[in-house]
Amino acid sequence: xxxxxxxxxxxxxxxxxxxxxxxxxxxxxxxxxxxxxxxxxxxxxxxxxxxxxxxxxxxxxxxxxxxxxxxxxxxxxxxxxxxxxxxxxxxxxxx
Amino acid sequence: xxxxxxxxxxxxxxxxxxxxxxxxxxxxxxxxxxxxxxxxxxxxxxxxxxxxxxxxxxxxxxxxxxxxxxxxxxxxxxxxxxxxxxxxxxxxxxxxxxxxxxxxxxxxxxxxxxxxxxxxxxxxxxxxxxxxxxxxxxxxxxxxxxxxxxxxxxxxxxxxxxxxxxxxxxxxxxxxxxxxxxxxxxxxxxxxxxxxxxxxxxxxxxxxxxxxxxxxxxxxxxxxxxxxxxxxxxxxxxxxxxxxxxxxxxxxxxxxxxxxxxxxxxxxxxxxxxxxxxxxxxxxxxxxxxxxxxxxxxxxxxxxxxxxxxxxxxxxxxxxxxxxxxxxxxxxxxxxxxxxxxxxxxxxxxxxxxxxxxxxxxxxxxxxxxxxxxxxxxxxxxxxxxxxxxxxxxxxxxxxxxxxxxxxxxxxxxxxxxxxxxxxxxxxxxxxxxxxxxxxxxxxxxxxxxxxxxxxxxxxxxxxxxxxxxxxxxxxxxxxxxxxxxxxxx
Numbered sequence: 205x206x207x208x209x210x211x212x213x214x215x216x217x218x219x220x221x222x223x224x225x226x227x228x229x230x231x232x233x234x235x236x237x238x239x240x241x242x243x244x245x246x247x248x249x250x251x252x253x254x255x256x257x258x259x260x261x262x263x264x265x266x267x268x269x270x271x272x273x274x275x276x277x278x279x280x281x282x283x284x285x286x287x288x289x290x291x292x293x294x295x296x297x298x299x
Numbered sequence: 300x301x302x303x304x305x306x307x308x309x310x311x312x313x314x315x316x317x318x319x320x321x322x323x324x325x326x327x328x329x330x331x332x333x334x335x336x337x338x339x340x341x342x343x344x345x346x347x348x349x350x351x352x353x354x355x356x357x358x359x360x361x362x363x364x365x366x367x368x369x370x371x372x373x374x375x376x377x378x379x380x381x382x383x384x385x386x387x388x389x390x391x392x393x394x395x396x397x398x399x400x401x402x403x404x405x406x407x408x409x410x411x412x413x414x415x416x417x418x419x420x421x422x423x424x425x426x427x428x429x430x431x432x433x434x435x436x437x438x439x440x441x442x443x444x445x446x447x448x449x450x451x452x453x454x455x456x457x458x459x460x461x462x463x464x465x466x467x468x469x470x471x472x473x474x475x476x477x478x479x480x481x482x483x484x485x486x487x488x489x490x491x492x493x494x495x496x497x498x499x500x501x502x503x504x505x506x507x508x509x510x511x512x513x514x515x516x517x518x519x520x521x522x523x524x525x526x527x528x529x530x531x532x533x534x535x536x537x538x539x540x541x542x543x544x545x546x547x548x549x550x551x552x553x554x555x556x557x558x559x560x561x562x563x564x565x566x567x568x569x570x571x572x573x574x575x576x577x578x579x580x581x582x583x584x585x586x587x588x589x590x591x592x593x594x595x596x597x598x599x600x601x602x603x604x605x606x607x608x609x610x611x612x613x614x615x616x617x618x619x620x621x622x623x624x625x626x627x628x629x630x631x632x633x634x635x636x637x638x639x640x641x642x643x644x645x646x647x648x649x650x651x652x653x654x655x656x657x658x659x660x661x662x663x664x665x666x667x668x669x670x671x672x673x674x675x676x677x678x679x680x681x682x683x684x685x686x687x688x689x690x691x692x693x694x695x696x697x698x699x700x701x702x703x704x705x706x707x708x709x710x711x712x713x714x715x716x717x718x719x720x721x722x723x724x725x726x727x728x729x730x731x732x733x734x735x736x737x738x739x740x741x742x743x744x745x746x747x748x749x750x751x752x753x754x755x756x757x758x759x760x761x762x763x764x765x766x767x768x769x770x771x772x773x774x775x776x777x778x779x780x781x782x783x784x785x786x787x788x789x
Binding site: 220234240247254259265272276285296 | 399400402403495496509535536538539541601603604606607608610611618622625626627628629630631632636637638639640641642643644645647648651656657659660661662663664665667673674676677678679680681682683684686717718719722733734735736759
């Protein structure tokens with residue numbers, strides 16, 4: 205399942221990363237090295253083996269639906285690259 | 300007397316503070332001076348928090364004088380720069396977070412501070428903990444104090460190097476695929492990765508959430524027990540933290556180990572392994588036999604697939620976790636974005652380094668339509684096979700042992716452009732993370748002047764037992780007391 209520059213561009217877009225065309229060849233080589241190593245997984249006999257998400261097969265705990273954390277809006281906005289009137293500021297998305 | 304302070308273990312320093320041999324302020328000033336004098340060469344710290352450290356030290360001295368000391372009162376500790384610290388930059392080794400001042404403090408840091416620990420600063424690390432050499436850090440590589448042309452390992456490379464060089468007596472680390480144990484081995488220190496869920500991940504910047512675990516790093520197993528006693532415990536703010544009783548790790552250190560059964564997985568001693576690495580670990584196991592342990596051979600047939608399974612699961616989780624860095628709410632933002640898409644793409648591309656981008660791309664690919672079953676689902680199935688291998692072994696044995704890393708510290712730059720060869724540095728440590736088990740690395744001798752380590756793997760929540768085994772070994776040997784010539788005279 206080798207990947208080429210075109211696949212790199214598609215995946216980079218999914219991950220919202222910008223890949224310069226000059227780097228794309230070397231990057232796909234490295235990714236193919238990694239995928240070739242990962243392909244050893246195809247050797248495994250996984251018939252009837254359930255995928256494992258947690259080593260102790262623990263499920264997500266539930267808690268009471270109560271407020272447990274204080275309101276930290278001002279602290280959160282203080283570290284934002286741009287904020288105004290209590291909101292995060294981004295380039296215009298609706299004309 | 301102060302000349303020897305930096306060679307003492309946390310346990311010895313704690314006794315010294317209690318006896319009034321020195322104050323926490325004197326101790327803290329001594330380590331801050333060593334950092335100032337030597338870290339220019341080593342680069343093991345990203346931030347040194349001298350002012351806060353001295354304030355904490357004074358508070359500790361007051362508490363000690365009043366007889367209100369906690370487990371760690373007055374002891375200087377360095378935190379890996381992956382733990383959020385309110386008011387102090389938390390960079391995670393990345394340009395993305397170069398100006399990020401955390402608005403809250405991680406549970407681990409909070410718990411240790413509550414027991415009186417003094418924070419010296421934040422240690423260097425591979426960017427977002429992705430690396431085995433500390434070369435992916437935005438802040439430049441850390442040098443190994445045993446040979447400044449070599450890497451300290453990673454990703455907790457700054458923590459291990461500052462301990463090895465005696466610039467701090469204790470440090471926190473995190474371990475996703477070996478990031479505590481491998482650098483511990485390469486710097487001749489002791490490091491423990493606890494059971495998944497034993498220590499809270501709250502406030503610890505996530506890399507691969509189903510594998511990440513924080514743990515102690517120090518000169519000895521006894522010191523790791525002291526630190527873990529303060530770090531471990533259930534935390535409601537981390538839904539993966541487990542509500543299990545915290546054992547008395549310090550109390551278990553001197554338990555008799557006669558009758559202990561050590562399993563030796565044949566897969567940890569492959570024919571391709573460097574003979575000297577194998578010899579050092581076998582010698583350590585023989586030392587434990589002299590103390591009454593029994594040795595049996597076991598097999599973990601699926602462990603050979605741990606590196607491939609890990610390099611699907613960890614990048615997949617990373618690609619998801621790191622999507623939060625979008626230039627909107629915190630972290631790096633590009634200049635003059637032309638629209639929102641441009642803002643996301645350029646902020647992320649400028650903020651992340653090459654290895655982080657590679658892993659995000661591998662993860663996004665493995666999770667994308669058409670590939671999910673072949674990669675992610677299959678990796679999770681193999682993960683179960685690996686866990687079941689360990690479970691079968693633990694029906695017969697108490698602990699498993701083998702080398703921590705397949706080689707000693709390698710030269711800076713040697714594997715930088717070859718990710719797959721870099722990934723093999725963690726071939727013996729990754730299986731433990733996939734299975735969620737606790738494991739410790741302890742110093743077990745040298746090859747050509749470079750340290751080697753041996754891993755002790757325990758069953759779930761048996762941190763007390765592996766610390767006990769390592770402590771008994773360290774009572775009988777002195778490998779862990781060897782320090783490099785670097786920064787030796789002061």
